Amino acid sequence: MLVMSIEQLEQLVADEPENSDAWFDLGDAYADDDRHEQAVAAYYAVIRLEQSCASAYFNLGNAYRKLRQYEDALEAYRQADLLAPDDAATLYYIGQCFYHLSRYQDASESLERATLLDPSDWYSFYALGNVFAEQERYVEACSAFKRAAEIDPEEADAYNQLGQTYEFLEDYDNAINAYQQARRLTKNDPSPIFHLGRVYDWLGQNDLALAYYQQAVRLDPAYNIPLGALYQRLSRLQEAAEIFCAVIDAEPDNGNAYNMLTAEEYPDRFESAVETLLLAKSLRPNAWPIEYSLGMAYDELNRTDDAIAAFCRTVIMNPTHIGARVQFGDCLRKAERYDEALQVFQEIIQIRPASDTAYRKMGITLCRIGDHEGAAKA
Numbered sequence: 001m002l003v004m005s006i007e008q009l010e011q012l013v014a015d016e017p018e019n020s021d022a023w024f025d026l027g028d029a030y031a032d033d034d035r036h037e038q039a040v041a042a043y044y045a046v047i048r049l050e051q052s053c054a055s056a057y058f059n060l061g062n063a064y065r066k067l068r069q070y071e072d073a074l075e076a077y078r079q080a081d082l083l084a085p086d087d088a089a090t091l092y093y094i095g096q097c098f099y100h101l102s103r104y105q106d107a108s109e110s111l112e113r114a115t116l117l118d119p120s121d122w123y124s125f126y127a128l129g130n131v132f133a134e135q136e137r138y139v140e141a142c143s144a145f146k147r148a149a150e151i152d153p154e155e156a157d158a159y160n161q162l163g164q165t166y167e168f169l170e171d172y173d174n175a176i177n178a179y180q181q182a183r184r185l186t187k188n189d190p191s192p193i194f195h196l197g198r199v200y201d202w203l204g205q206n207d208l209a210l211a212y213y214q215q216a217v218r219l220d221p222a223y224n225i226p227l228g229a230l231y232q233r234l235s236r237l238q239e240a241a242e243i244f245c246a247v248i249d250a251e252p253d254n255g256n257a258y259n260m261l262t263a264e265e266y267p268d269r270f271e272s273a274v275e276t277l278l279l280a281k282s283l284r285p286n287a288w289p290i291e292y293s294l295g296m297a298y299d300e301l302n303r304t305d306d307a308i309a310a311f312c313r314t315v316i317m318n319p320t321h322i323g324a325r326v327q328f329g330d331c332l333r334k335a336e337r338y339d340e341a342l343q344v345f346q347e348i349i350q351i352r353p354a355s356d357t358a359y360r361k362m363g364i365t366l367c368r369i370g371d372h373e374g375a376a377k378a
Helices: 006-015 020-032 036-049 054-066 070-083 088-100 104-117 122-134 138-151 156-168 172-185 190-202 206-219 221-233 237-250 269-283 288-300 304-317 322-334 338-351 356-368 372-377
Strands: none
Touching: 006 020, 020 036, 020 054, 036 054, 054 070, 054 088, 070 088, 088 104, 088 122, 104 122, 122 138, 122 156, 138 156, 156 172, 156 190, 172 190, 190 206, 190 221, 206 221, 221 237, 221 269, 237 269, 237 288, 269 288, 288 304, 288 322, 304 322, 322 338, 322 356, 338 356, 356 372
């Protein structure tokens, strides 16, 4: 069979604009080349010539799905389903579109129909499990993921999702078994290793949790935060500080780095956060996220003067950080240093004239000093 290039097909449809087969082949060629907008136009040309062509609607749905235009994809797939009903692949993609549109009940109904039509399709059971999980139908999600794993025992994703579902059911033994199976299938994938650490963390088995978290971080530093949080909870503050520095080195605005030090279950969480942050500061003396986080912790401890100093240093290091300036102004107002607070809020407005927060906080400050007319204007 002669395979024509995109250029040859484009010439063919130019010469024979009523050749629906040529338009169809051109659409497929565009799709294979990731030129999905052009594929959409080609499939519409087919539909204009053959309005009952279910495969053209199906491929049109695929092109729209690749463009993440799920409403348009859904409409195309539904038309394909009307023209060629009871096709498992079409129902699978209808379910996927509903899933991306957060229409989970519709998604589950379509995917259940797909599994009935093709009980050997791994993808439909796996997708159905994800939909059930979104609906918090965890027992049914477990059944779907188990069936997916039975169909293809070499698919680690099914075991990973099965483990997470067991976690929601607080069935930790089965969660561990599922993650261990996923781990055996994908030795260099950090996800099941991290999840094993998380389960052992929740069970209070700190040594095992630490070992798995450390292994996950060696494979992917993105798992640093749960490891740092465990170090913090175990009062291994130097190691927590090193993790904090690693996180902000990679992503300075990552607010989870601060949250890692101040989880609600930690005893004396803000006091220990200050200790960790001061250790981090000794490692990164010019890192503004450390100063900002120190300001937040000091503020929680009502150490207002220390918070003011930390936020002031943050603003000097990062003059465009609006959040630091807002916190700086709030702490100055808390310390009844109203003139300085007003100056800070005015500076924010100069940097960001549309800042509702700055005007509102300026109004609150003016009320404190009795300038109600100025407050109303602000």
